[in-house]
Every structure is written in structure tokens, then in C-alpha cells.
Amino acid sequence: MSKVTTNFSDKTIQYEQLLQNFKSLLxxxxxxxxxxxxxxxxxxxxxxxxxxxxxxxxxxxxxxxxLNTGIATVYRTLSLLEESDIVTSxxxxxxxxxxxxxxxxxxxxxxxxxxxxxxxxxxEQIEERQHKIAQELEFKMQDHSMQIYGVxxxxxxxx
Amino acid sequence: MSKVTTNFSDKTIQYEQLLQNFKSLLxxxxxxxxxxxxxxxxxxxxxxxxxxxxxxxxxxxxxxxxLNTGIATVYRTLSLLEESDIVTSxxxxxxxxxxxxxxxxxxxxxxxxxxxxxxxxxxEQIEERQHKIAQELEFKMQDHSMQIYGVxxxxxxxx
DNA sequence: GTCGCTGCAAAGTCTTTGCAGAGAG
DNA sequence: CTCTCTGCAAAGACTTTGCAGCGAC
Numbered sequence: 001m002s003k004v005t006t007n008f009s010d011k012t013i014q015y016e017q018l019l020q021n022f023k024s025l026l027x028x029x030x031x032x033x034x035x036x037x038x039x040x041x042x043x044x045x046x047x048x049x050x051x052x053x054x055x056x057x058x059x060x061x062x063x064x065x066x067l068n069t070g071i072a073t074v075y076r077t078l079s080l081l082e083e084s085d086i087v088t089s090x091x092x093x094x095x096x097x098x099x100x101x102x103x104x105x106x107x108x109x110x111x112x113x114x115x116x117x118x119x120x121x122x123x124e125q126i127e128e129r130q131h132k133i134a135q136e137l138e139f140k141m142q143d144h145s146m147q148i149y150g151v152x153x154x155x156x157x158x159x
Numbered sequence: 160m161s162k163v164t165t166n167f168s169d170k171t172i173q174y175e176q177l178l179q180n181f182k183s184l185l186x187x188x189x190x191x192x193x194x195x196x197x198x199x200x201x202x203x204x205x206x207x208x209x210x211x212x213x214x215x216x217x218x219x220x221x222x223x224x225x226l227n228t229g230i231a232t233v234y235r236t237l238s239l240l241e242e243s244d245i246v247t248s249x250x251x252x253x254x255x256x257x258x259x260x261x262x263x264x265x266x267x268x269x270x271x272x273x274x275x276x277x278x279x280x281x282x283e284q285i286e287e288r289q290h291k292i293a294q295e296l297e298f299k300m301q302d303h304s305m306q307i308y309g310v311x312x313x314x315x316x317x318x
Numbered sequence: 319g320t321c322g323c324t325g326c327a328a329a330g331t332c333t334t335t336g337c338a339g340a341g342a343g
Numbered sequence: 344c345t346c347t348c349t350g351c352a353a354a355g356a357c358t359t360t361g362c363a364g365c366g367a368c
Contacts, residue, residue, distance in 0.1 A: 032342050032347055053333080070350040075333060091250045096332065110298050119296060126288050130307055133280055138312040139269050146305040148289055153297040191322055191367050212358080229325040234358060255357065323366075330359070340349075 015045050018086075018101075025084050036069050040077045041086075050090060050098040050118050053078055090118075090145070108145065112152035119152065174204050177245070177260075184243050195228050199236045200245075209249060209257040209277045212237055249277075249304070267304065271311035278311065 022041055026033050043059050044051065051059070057074045060067070078099055081087040088102035090109065098118075108126070110119040126146065134141035181200055185192050202218050203210065210218070216233045219226070237258055240246040247261035249268065257277070267285070269278040285305065293300035 030347085034342070034348060036349070068350075072334075072351080073349060076348085079334095110293070110296060112298075113301060119298070121292055121296065123288055123292055126285050129282055129285050130305075133282055134269070134307055134309060137269060137278060137280065138315075139271075139278070139307065139309045140315055141307055141309040142272060143309070144305070144307040146289075146303070148293055148298065148300055148303040150293060150298045150300040150302070156297075156299055189322085193323060193367070195324070227325075231326080231359075232324060235323085238359095320368090321366105322368100324364090326362090328359105328361085331357085332355100333357100334353105334355070336353085337351090338349105340347105342347080343345090 015042070018045060022081075022084075022086060025086075031080075035067065036073050037077055037080075039064055039067065039069065040074060041081070044081075044087060044099065044101050050100045052096055052098050054096075056099070090147075108147065110148045110150065110152070112155055113149050114151050114155035117152060117154075174201070177204060181240075181243075181245060184245075190239075194226065195232050196236055196239075198223055198226065198228065199233060200240070203240075203246060203258065203260050209259045211255055211257050213255075215258070249306075267306065269307045269309070269311070271314055272308050273310050273314035276311055276313075 019038070019041065022037070023033055025031075026037075039060055040056065043056060043063065047056075047059065049055075053071065053074050056078075057069065057071045060069050060074070078087065078089075082089055082099070085102055087099045089097040089099050091097045106127075107120040107122045110121060112118075130144050131141065133139075134144075178197070178200065181196075182192055184190075185196075198219055199215065202215060202222065206215075206218065208214075212230065212233050215237075216228065216230045219228050219233070237246065237248075241248055241258070244261055246258045248256040248258050250256045265286075266279040266281045269280060271277075289303050290300065292298075
């Protein structure tokens with residue numbers, strides 16, 4: 001599945017790096033590199049969406065029906081990827097979590113309460129304040145997340 | 160259970176108001192005011208914690224064992240209170256949600272990844288930026304939440 | 319009295335786990 | 344070859360729902 005050419009597009013280069021990181025990580029921890037793990041990473045990479053374990057499983061079944069990947073493997077791999085900080089999970093209102101590649105820049109989320117779509121944003125001022133607040137409260141910050149809930153532009157028009 | 164005296168403490172006044180709001184709301188929607196609903200509201204009010212449905216149920220069982228309140232009623236009442244914006248739920252990492260009275264001032268959360276404790280804070284600068292961001296992205300903001308994850312002062316000492 | 323509410327238990331979701339066979343290193 | 348992974352199905356955790364009797368109004 002890895003392409004043996006030097007003519008990578010930007011996107012391919014990013015993916016190749018990601019894949020190499022993942023492989024190193026597996027090796028360091030005496031874990032095996034399996035086709036299922038690759039396909040899960042690749043599908044997460046290809047999708048610009050925030051995926052639930054179920055929707056990710058669905059995509060994989062469609063793309064590689066012969067692999068017959070089990071949902072349990074998707075859950076197991078997502079946990080692995082999350083522990084390794086390769087993906088991040090987002091949990092909100094409803095049951096379940098959504099996952100996204102975490103290798104990208106940190107960002108926060110705008111979540112539409114009508115259509116469920118998620119828009120990303122980053123705001124330096126907010127990032128700074130967060131660090132300050134953790135410091136003031138003598139909290140050793142590991143991570144943070146912020147969500148704004150509302151109705152997106154598209155859904156506002158439709159109503 | 161309601162106290163017929165004019166000698167309310169601050170806390171009692173707040174609770175009485177909350178209770179009256181809840182009663183009005185029930186009446187408006189042709190719902191009934193039951194002892195279970197009152198006890199659930201009261202227990203949420205008395206607890207300064209963020210409670211899971213299970214822990215709330217536990218507290219109620221301890222305080223009013225004769226009522227024999229069912230966990231299903233706790234879930235049903237919490238949904239009702241959340242729809243009515245009397246309580247707010249917080250969902251993060253693990254499974255399940257935690258609930259708190261939402262009548263208080265808006266605030267954000269610092270969540271300790273070791274002991275699960277939640278500290279609240281408010282930061283005006285962050286609040287302002289959130290409004291700006293929603294505006295810029297033509298998002299009709301309804302709500303927002305922010306969590307900082309890390310290790311609290313207490314847990315840092317213990318390690 | 320009526321009609322909504324409650325506790326109980328059963329059913330639903332979503333997620334995790336045990337196991338035997340498959341497959342990576 | 345060894346030891347981890349996988350798919351499957353069963354088990355778990357959390358939440359919702361159907362129902363018959365109870366209780367607020």
C-alpha cells in the first residue's frame with residue numbers, strides 16, 4: 001500500500017509521515033503492524049470528518065469489503081491511537097464519541113445543534129488564557145477542549 | 160417540605176426561587192409536581208458537586224430511603240430538568256455524563272484526570288472571544304463549554 | 319376520577335472482553 | 344515458531360422504555 005515513488009503530493013507526504021510515526025510507535029511497543037491498523041489510520045486520514053467508531057467501521061467496510069474488519073478492532077485501534085496521541089476524541093451531548101486525527105494543529109470546535117456538523121477554529125487569545133488559568137489554579141494542564149454550540153450558517157438559512 | 164417562614168437564609172431564598180420556577184414550569188406543561196421531582200432538585204441543589212445520575216440516585220437513597228426512588232426516575236427527571244435549562248450536563252472522556260444546576264452563573268471546568276474532580280472558573284476574556292468567533296463564522300451561538308484537563312494540585316502532591 | 323408519574327424489569331445502545339484461529343515478525 | 348491480532352459472540356456499562364398500579368390535581 002505504500003507508494004514507492006518520490007513524486008509525492010503534499011497530502012501523500014503528510015500521510016507517509018503519519019504512517020511512519022505509527023509504525024515506529026508500534027515497533028517501540030512490540031505491537032504488530034497489521035493491515036487493519038493501516039486501513040483504520042488511512043480512513044481517518046482520508047476523511048475530513050469527525051468520525052464515530054461506527055461510521056469509521058462503515059467506511060472501511062465499504063472501501064475494503066474483503067477485509068471484513070470487525071467493529072471491535074476499530075474500537076481497539078482507536079483506543080490505541082488515542083493513547084498514542086495520534087487521534088483525539090470529542091464527546092458531547094449524545095451518546096458516543098467522535099474521533100479525528102490529532103496530528104493536525106490544535107483547534108477547538110463549533111458544533112451545529114441542528115445538523116451535527118463540526119467546524120474547527122483556533123484562537124490564540126483563548127489558548128493563552130487557558131494556560132494562564134491552569135497556572136493560576138496550580139493545575140498541571142495536559143489538554144483542553146472547547147466547544148461552541150449553535151446553529152450553523154447553512155441551517156439558519158434553511159429555517 | 161417548603162418552609163413557611165420569612166426568615167430565609169440566602170441559600171434558602173435561592174432554593175425557594177428555584178423550586179418556584181420548577182413548579183411554574185411543570186404547571187405550564189401540564190406536568191405534575193411529585194415528591195421525587197422535588198427531592199431530585201433539592202439534592203442537586205445541596206450538592207456542590209457535579210453528579211452522575213448514579214451518584215445522585217445514591218445520595219437520594221441515603222437521604223430518603225423510604226421513598227425508594229428508582230434510577231429510571233432520576234434519568235427521566237434529569238432529562239426534564241436539562242430540557243428546561245435548569246440543569247446542565249457535562250460529558251467527557253469516560254462514559255456517562257455529569258449534571259449540575261445550571262441556574263448558577265455560567266462557568267467553565269478544570270477536570271482532574273487523576274481523581275475526576277471538577278473545579279469551576281470563569282474568564283471574561285475567553286467569554287468575549289467566544290462571542291466574537293461565533294459572530295465571525297456566522298454561527299448563531301446557543302451555548303458553549305470549555306474544559307481544561309490536567310492534574311489538580313492535590314493529586315500532584317500525592318504523586 | 320383522570321391522566322401523568324413511578325418502580326420494576328426488560329430492552330436498547332454503545333463499548334469491552336474472552337477465545338480460538340490467523341498472521342506478523 | 345512465537346506471541347500478538349483479529350472476528351465473533353457474549354458480556355458489560357449506561358440509558359431508555361413498556362407496563363400496571365399509584366398519586367397529584
